[in-house]
Amino acid sequence: MDAILVIRLGALGDFVQSFGPFAAIRAHHPGARIVLLTTPPFADLARRSPWFDEVWAEGRPAWHDLRAVLALRRRLRAARFGRVYDLQTSGRSSRYRWLVGLQAEWSGVASGASHRHDNPDRDALHTVERQREQLEAAGITHFPTPAMGWLDADLSAFALPPDFALLVPGASPQRPGKRWPAVRFAEFARTCPVPCVVLGGPAEVEMAEGIARVAPGSLSLAGRTGFAEIAALARRARFALGNDTGPTHLIAAAGCPTLALFGGDSDPALCAPRGPAVAVLRHVPLAALGPETVQAALAGVVPADLTPG
Template identity: 50%
Template sequence: MAEPQRILIIKHSALGDFVLATAAFQAIRRHHPAAHITLLTTKPYRAIAEASGLFDAVWIDSRPPLTQPAAWWRLARRLRGGGFQRVYDLQRSSRTGWYLRLFGRRKPEWVGRAPGASHRYDGAGDRRHIAEREAEQLALAGITAIGLPDLSFLTADTARFQLPPRFALLVPGGAPHRPAKRWPAAHFAALGQHLADLGMVPVLLGTASEASEIAEIRQACPAARDLHGQTDFADLAELARRAKLAVGNDTGPMHLIAAAGCPSVVLFSAESDPVKVAPRGPWVRTLQRETLTELRVEDVVASLPEAAPS
């Protein structure tokens, strides 16, 4: 019996990019149903990768700096020992481009932007959405019909949160080093109160680093439920399936929530471009202003799903 083809997929990135790439992961698996597929990623995404059932192995890349040659040698030895016939580099970074060189003379087929790749896709300067660029990249290797990310594998028992039948998810946080990507907490509080007046409980999601904003929102909107620091990726997906709608900044959890099927309104400043990086899901609407302080609560309310008040 022939040995299965050995495939490597590289995807480090942030949560939002990882969620978007799930559609590409799933297309690759459909194209190589019998292959042994390894994912090279970073530690935060091990759990979601393993839960997906798409990979036979998940390797963690510590992304060593050039000042650690011993770590680079270990990485090279591991890559060469993997016996990979093909690599899909979905990270497409200068770092992962260097990984092709680590294979030495016996280079695998490489689908990515690395110089010398057998299926070279650059896409530098391309203003299209990252999902469209990934679809074009995979088409070079004969993979087509890439749909939306399917997160049905992420399930959890969220009964412990004791939420009512009608609730909405609010995601007021974001990357700590990019505060300009956050809609003001006072605006989230006003939106939460509007939803509460409609009989919908606002549920606040976030991490410990967003505790101050969430506390400010709760003080102005006592009807809100605070779940910050209490949810993992599977919880977010399950809550998204149950929620009537979600509103949040351009941040990773909103990508997951939208992909899980929750009608989602995502707020953008000039710090990021929704044309290139908007969440993908069955129902996604984006609003953008130069600065998010300019985005009125009334404009967000007007953008909510038409069925939200019912």
């Protein structure tokens, strides 16, 4: 089994929760050539990691683009993969079994798979437990803690305060119920004993800068950080407070004490961030969550003298 294919297309939070399975697959196949099939947003992140020999970024061609689909099929078949670990386990990724070729052993949910994860309750499991059970069905029994030291960056250009907390006030714009209001984050930043560094994507710059303005010494880095910078900041921060969004998952995985806020749009029993020190606070609707409740929940992951008051 010289060539192994791993399929993980996205999104960021799901990709981060596959770090453990990635590490387990590499440990189980130490001498194999392991290829990850993913999408462009995660290709560089995967190439930095110690788990893959190659990363292919063309993992989500449009089905109507027959040229792209056939090109992917040719590349997959030419690689002669002996086994495929489909960690996406979607309808799309299951159909890739036909692109790879039916001779390959297949771990996933595709019909006819040699190592099919056929637990009827799989969708009720947290992503981490579901993937672990899937890999156990394929014969993997050793699950090392994924090392994260490979994901780091030079932060000298950011003029960071010597001591700080991270705030992640954004989330998917299509799911506003996943956001604790920006005014609440601003109130938190204003009363926090350490300056806050506010993270976000390019579309969240105005919101992040507004939060930072109300808190002396705080700083917005929205639109200025990639995955490596986020992980590096997480290692240096006292703690993080964020919505259920990809960067919060990455921060938690990097080891930062993290409180993740959930509303009714996602279920922490299925997708809560995992890491050495993570707490989850769910309130429906999230917009009605009071700052006092957040402060009390933070006490479970950070020292009392570092919570706002």
